[in-house]
Amino acid sequence: MKLRVRFFASLTDLTGTVSEEIEIAEGADVAQLWTALAERHAGLRGMDYRPMVACDRVYASWSTPLAGVAEVAFLPPVSGG
Amino acid sequence: MKLRVRFFASLTDLTGTVSEEIEIAEGADVAQLWTALAERHAGLRGMDYRPMVACDRVYASWSTPLAGVAEVAFLPPVSGG
C-alpha cells in the first residue's frame, strides 16, 4: 500500500525532503515504516532519538498499524511558543 | 495643632464629607483623633470595624503619634482592581 510521509524541522535536513511517497507492506506498523525510511535516508540512521509520530494528523505510537492511514508524519521535539 | 482629615468610600457617607480640618492636642495619636471625630460625626460611632489609616499618604497604625503629620486619611477596606 502507498503512504505519504512528512518530515519536519531537522528531519527535513536529515532526509533532504519535506514529503515523499512510499510503498509499504499491508500490515506494517510505524516502526517498520521507519526502518524502510532509514534504508532510503542515511541521515536517519545516525539519529540518537526516536521522533514522535502522527498518523493522519493525530499523535500515534511506533506500534500503531498503518492499515487505512494516508499520511504519516515524523515530528522532532516541538519548539513552538 | 491643626490637621486635615480625609474620608473615603462609605466613610464619606457616614460623615457627610470627604475632607475636613480639625484642631487636636499636641501629642495625640490616631486613636485619639478618631475619638474626636466620632464626637463630631454620629455615623462613625455605629461602625462595627476600625478602618485602616494613612498619615501623609503612608499606611500607619492607630497608635501612630500625629506630631508633624499634615494629613490623616481613614480608609475602608479597599476594593480596587
Next chain:
Amino acid sequence: MIRLQTAPIETAELIAAVRGDGDGAVALFLGTVRNLNRERRVLYLEYQSYEGMAESELERIVHEATGKFTISRVAVIHRTGRVEIGEASVGIAVSAPHRAPALEACRFVIDTLKCTVPIWKREHFEGGAVWIEGPEGPPPPGS
C-alpha cells in the same frame, strides 16, 4: 509606568511600555467590569482613589514584584471615575526573559493591588448604588 486615569485603558500602550528586545514573554491582566455581581444586574462602576497614595502604593508593589521575580518591567493603569460594563478597570503588563515569572508577577501585582491600594468601587444598579468594600478589619477602639 504607573497611572490612574479616567480614560479607557489601551492595552497596546501597556504592552509597549514593558516590551524589550531581551524579553521572551509579556503577561497582561485586565480586570473588567461584569454586568452581574451577587446576582444583581450592574449598570456601571465608579472608582474613587486616594490620589498620590494610590500611585505610591502601586510603586511599592511594582518594586516588590521586581525584587521577588526575574522580570524586566511592569506597567499598571487603574481607572478612576465611571467605568462601563465590559471595560477594563485595571490593566497590568509584565515583561520578562521567560514566561513563568512574567505570569507569576502579574498575579502577584493584581492580588496585592486588591489588598493594599487605596481605591474603592461604587456599584451602581437599578434604583441605587453601594460602596463595595473588602473584608473588614477589627472593630474601632472603644466601640
Next chain:
Amino acid sequence: MIRLQTAPIETAELIAAVRGDGDGAVALFLGTVRNLNRERRVLYLEYQSYEGMAESELERIVHEATGKFTISRVAVIHRTGRVEIGEASVGIAVSAPHRAPALEACRFVIDTLKCTVPIWKREHFEGGAVWIEGPEGPPPPGS
C-alpha cells in the same frame, strides 16, 4: 478563535475574541522573540508548523483548559514563517468571571502548547541557522 498566521499578532483582536460582559478578567500571554539565546545574538526566527494538526492540537488544549478551569473563552494565535526580534510569535487570551482561573488557564495553555503542538522554530544568527528542538525522547528502535 484558533489561528496560525504569517501576519503580526494584534493583541486587541485576541482580547476582543474572548471578552464578554459576564467576565471579570482577561489574561493575555505573548511569547516574544528575544535578541539573545544562549548568549548568541539572534537575527530572527522562522516558524514551521504541521498545518491542520497544529490547529487540532490547539483545539484539544483549549478544550482541556475549558474543562479544567472555570473560564469563558480562549483565543490562540501562533505565527508561522519569519518573526522579527521583539514581535510576538504566539498570543493567548483567556476570559473568565474571576482572575485566578484566567491566569492559571493562560499558563496551562502556553505550557501545554510548548510540549505538544507540532510547531518548530529555526533560529537565524550571523553566519547560519539551527532548528531549535525540545528535549529529546528515547532512541529509535534498532538504533
